């Protein structure tokens with residue numbers, strides 16, 4: 249089969265005045281029933297649909313999205329992709345994601361602009377540097393690349409970074425994952441959407457799930473703003489709306505809280521930094537987009553929130569953290585800031601599981617780091633839905649782990665979602 | 669600057685405050701069943717709407733309650749905890 253997008257198709261369409269391009273996905277009306285309904289057309293819902301069709305041959309599938317594709321966090325994130333975790337359950341899962349990223353543009357025949365420009369965690373105390381050495385060793389033990397960098401090496405890599413002794417928090421070294429990087433978030437949503445659509449999946453926008461159809465305990469479909477739709481299996485993948493949607497199914501509490509994370513972008517600059525860098529004395533990270541804008545962010549707002557915009561104290565804090573690292577950016581103008589509602593879990597790790605009700609499947613708890621998980625999350629969730637049991641890679645990401653003392657707390661913060 | 673009115677210290681910059689999340693009834697750890705205790709620790713209602721939360725004015729280490737709309741971020745009311753529970 250000839251790829252839909254190629255140099256040849258680009259040329260042919262250019263010669264024909266670009267009139268023959270097909271829309272990347274159809275706009276079908278919902279059918280009365282499907283084998284699988286996926287609630288939520290974010291990155292994870294779309295990738296789940298794609299892998300259900302591609303890996304498991306299940307194509308009678310609908311993705312129901314209450315807004316438009318990309319209106320959730322998949323279109324709001326800062327696109328950092330990495331697999332530099334400490335605990336094996338996370339490392340294996342995110343490394344699987346990394347491997348899928350490495351071939352994703354090819355697999356989807358859609359340029360997701362995955363750029364392995366590296367991700368450097370800065371250490372500001374010897375103890376923190378030791379801790380990074382431990383995490384780096386844990387990563388390498390599982391076959392993931394990691395390397396410690398000295399201050400002199402960091403200075404060469406990022407000339408604009410203040411590594412002097414007079415810096416507010418002097419840099420003593422860092423942990424680099426070279427295979428980490430960034431990707432174009434919209435392209436990820438659109439690429440998965442087109443890949444799923446071309447395999448027969450119905451992507452239905454402006455279709456809000458308002459309730460569940462049930463037969464006793466069993467979930468048999470959903471009620472939506474566009475009518476009732478039945479399904480043998482209903483998969484929930486709604487990130488920041490998890491609590492609300494689960495409540496529609498009568499589940500009143502979840503190990504999840506909703507918090508707002510903000511992000512910022514500056515005016516375009518000439519090439520300034522060619523890696524992703526994270527601050528070690530607070531929550532701050534920065535990279536440069538292909539357009540030239542510096543894309544950066546910090547911590548969540550500090551209190552539970554469903555407002556898709558952020559508060560000023562965090563803006564203040566993020567800006568001062570940026571200037572502590574890059575004093576030279578003091579006069580750069582910020583263009584935009586925005587916020588997204590994140591599904592912060594009690595241990596900072598996700599949930600990809602069957603249940604909790606018969607006929608239901610659940611994917612949530614991505615905190616502010618679920619963009620990098622998009623390929624593996626969809627891949628594992630599709631497996632779980634198709635086979636009614638988890639893959640090895642998501643077997644630890646259960647809902648009942650909290651009650652069984654099997655939390656996966658990479659940062660060792662305890663059951664306080666806003667600290668993860 | 670956003671202002672939060674502390675019941676003890678009056679209107680202050682919100683920077684001076686820290687949120688401790690929605691108020692939840694704590695079961696008696698000595699009497700409650702394990703399942704209920706872990707539900708208390710690990711499960712949240714996570715309501716979209718108006719909630720009553722614990723806040724602390726950090727410089728004075730004073731804990732109080734605030735009623736806040738989680739959708740608009742508007743603080744509707746702040747009050748001393750004794751309004752809700754009589755001091756023992």
Ligand SMILES: Cc1cc2nc3c(=O)[nH]c(=O)nc-3n(C[C@H](O)[C@H](O)[C@H](O)COP(=O)(O)OP(=O)(O)OC[C@H]3O[C@@H](n4cnc5c(N)ncnc54)[C@H](O)[C@@H]3O)c2cc1C
Pocket residue numbers: 287288289290291292293312313314315316318319320321322323324325326327328329455456457458485486487488489493509510511545586587588589590614615616617618619620621
């Ligand atoms: C500012 C910011 C920066 C971030 N930066 C990074 C980063 O650098 N790296 C990283 O790995 N992660 C990052 N993240 C996290 C990442 O974006 C999320 O974890 C991830 O996108 C969540 O999965 P998703 O794409 O499926 O979510 P979403 O795109 O939010 O998808 C959920 C969808 O469900 C829909 N929905 C909700 N309720 C209903 C309903 N009742 N019926 C139908 N549809 C419904 C929503 O409209 C939404 O489209 C960031 C997040 C934010 C907010």
